[in-house]
Amino acid sequence: MVSIVVARRRALFVVAFTLIIGASRFVTESWAAGAFAMGKCGAYGQAYDYPAETAARVAALKQCGGDCTAIAIKRACAAFSVDMTNPCGAHGYAVKPNISSSLNEATRECYKFGGKECVIRAWACDAKG
Known part of the structure; x- marks a missing residue:
């Protein structure tokens, strides 16, 4: 007992x-909101594990500087690829559930838009991505 x-x-x-x-x-x-900002000539900014998407977008755009576009990454990974032969030319990005698929897709997107030597410029994963 x-x-x-x-x-x-x-x-x-x-x-x-x-x-x-x-x-x-x-x-x-x-704390599972993030953003990735991409701009001209390989400019980028990233923010992850923010309390809200809006705060993450603001932080990513601030890092990027200039004329940039931000995408949300919530519980995922994002990657940004640029053409090293012409950094101001072709580029690609992707947001996927895991890092390997986002890296691969970002590189494919860069080649799809005419890149000759596409490389990953930056990547980030947000909570559990």
């Missing part, structure tokens, strides 16, 4: 463990 003290300790442990798991999930999900 289990004593009341032992039963209470077990119950307290279960409650505490549940609260810890719940809090860690909340932190991961609440």
